[in-house]
Amino acid sequence: MTNERVMRVWAQVGKQSQGAPATLAHICAAAVAGVNVDGAGVTIMSSSTVRDVVHTSDRIAADLEEWQLTFGQGPCVDAFAGGGPVIALDLRSPDSLTRWPVFTPAALDSGARAVFALPLQIGAIRLGVLDLYRARPGPMSSYELADALAFADATAMMVIDDAAGLQPDTAELAWQRDDPTAHQVQVHQATGMIVAQLGTSAEAAFARLRAYAYAHDRRLGDVARDVVERRLRFEPDPPGSYERDEEMA
Amino acid sequence: MSERQLAEAFVELADTLVDDFDLMDFLHQVTVRCAQVLGVSAAGVLLTDQRGALRVAAASTEQTRLLELLQLQTDEGPCPECFHSGRPVAVADLSTAADRWPRFVAQARESGFASVHALPMRLRSDLIGALNLFGGQPGALDERTIQLGQALADVATIGLLQARAIRHHETLAEQLQAALNSRIIIEQAKGVIAERRRVDMDEAFDLLRDTARRNNRRLSELARTVVDGSESIWLTQQAPTTSGRAPIPLHRSEGSVG
Known part of the structure; x- marks a missing residue:
């Protein structure tokens, strides 16, 4: 397998x-x-x-x-x-x-x-x-x-x-980070949505998605689903700040 | 479905082969034709990723529920079974298969499907994927319909391999990997469009495909420019045949569109 x-x-x-x-x-x-x-x-x-x-x-x-x-x-x-x-x-x-x-x-x-x-x-x-x-x-x-x-x-x-x-x-x-949910279509869709939200490259968008998943100890596919279903959006970093992604109510 | 309509479907697919060929649009067309010609509710093509799993390459509708049902079959379901045995799998009544594939059956029934078939996609001795057919009513497809379905699965295989003669596993790998990566680019582009235009993922796909067709662009190439913002493209609200509306810019530098 x-x-x-x-x-x-x-x-x-x-x-x-x-x-x-x-x-x-x-x-x-x-x-x-x-x-x-x-x-x-x-x-x-x-x-x-x-x-x-x-x-x-x-x-x-x-x-x-x-x-x-x-x-x-x-x-x-x-x-x-x-x-x-x-x-x-x-x-x-x-x-x-x-x-x-x-x-x-x-x-x-x-x-x-x-x-x-x-x-x-x-x-x-x-x-x-x-x-x-x-x-x-x-x-x-x-x-x-x-x-x-x-x-x-x-x-x-x-x-x-x-x-x-x-x-x-x-x-x-x-290896622990290498999450099988990384292949789900929502992960790629979410990457595209974050590209538009941050005005950034697909590489940077995907890295942000992964960083968010690690930081919150969640599976990549689950975080991606939240993005696709518009429960989570990513905000551009203000200069000098760290993780600023906000959960939407 | 009359003989004439059938013949037209095959001619249309064959036509796609000779013209400026767009593999991803072609695979999508095959699945749409499967649904029409075979009288099933939905169809999908899964291809081997050559690492041990099947991945979604195309679906008759881009609704996320169908894509999820297809991608669930990395682990279990009729397609892996068909792929590993090389033989068709027919389940006339999904309610009898809950023990066999618990997650797949639960999700398929939740999506309103009652029967499922999987047909092998084969190149000589190599299996490259499976064609998945979903019915809204219980019941097995008859022998003639299965044969037709297999013919369409073979057309999809030919389309995948038509760019050059396939002599080795390696050449097959070149084609399969490129096709699956094209599919990922399309998903990424759907995300960009869905966010910029505040539309659903299936509407985003329609916009992308319509734009590609109108501008004579390959779906995956256009999708790449949408994702990397390397080119300003225009996606109209609807196909021009149904709308006289002016195109709305999609390019990143044009600002947000809602």
Whole structure:
């Protein structure tokens, strides 16, 4: 079941962080150990040309991120722009060379043969990409793919919480926060309503919703329902103030 | 439903395939057609998230109650059963299935449904989701209607995969993940519109879809611009065929509209 998979992913991250606050570096290391790939890299982007943060597990992964930024092409670039995973099963295939003529030979030179670029996204919220590579060609099993997608989900949550100042956190606490109600349609609808209420980005709106749920020790889906049914609205922060979201009578 | 109407429904869906293709609008159309052609009260499409759960991709009405009933099936219900077995599931009388799926049956009956069917969506050996049909009266669908329903489920599958030949799990993953993320963008956009315009979520969806169609835009692309405010778009109060009213600006910088 989904929940067991999420728990397993966070447990693997916890094994890497050993009680310390979990970081993107721990996620990369856990993905390499858990998904049967040779390396992992996370790139956090604020737009397709502006790269904020990169974490990579090894030299080849670092090269892959570097080539994509330098050349402006590659699976990671396409995954960020396109809204879905981009998977190159064999960089020696003519398809790969046609699609990424400069990136492909450079990536092969570095020692990568298959690349799995998974966007870190929640609807219109685009945070970056988790890149996994293998030195051998070929597909992932459906089990490995499921774990890889779960790692991308975990990475996205960590990035959102970091940006909202909700870290530091142990992996164990992060897992407790990873609430199955986060997938309910009301959560996404509420995010949109908060975008309009605060005049902010979807990322900031979603972070506010999550922060409110933690602060009030409530499930994300329940808080979202209150927003959608117009029992709770979010107010823009006056300068220098903290949480000011008001319950409406 | 006459043979002619049936043929028209399929031709209309096939037409969507060749024109500038909009997957999310197409899946919505399939569910609307299911309700009409199969004589059921409501229909929904659930797709695998490839992590072990089914997620809502489209519904014949965007009423939150129906979406909730569909999304409840991450845990239990006829669709997970159909998805895991690969076989149709038919429950002619929901009141007999309360032990099988307690939460699903309670909520389905509360929503006024009395029967439910689930039909597999399959690509060769891969199951990718399920088509869910809800009836307002008890009773099983007859064999001919089931076959028609399966044909519509197959049309939905083809639509999902039509962009390119699917040879690997990975390519399937690219399509499925993008479709499910598009659905999330649409929910987020519904929220923005519902708040700005003080309308219900299903009215918000109608506004979004009508605007997309009128302006020849893909539903999910327009939805993205609504959420990130990257583009000023106009959503009229009603479709122009029923209203001569001037469009009302929706863009964030235009200020609040109530």
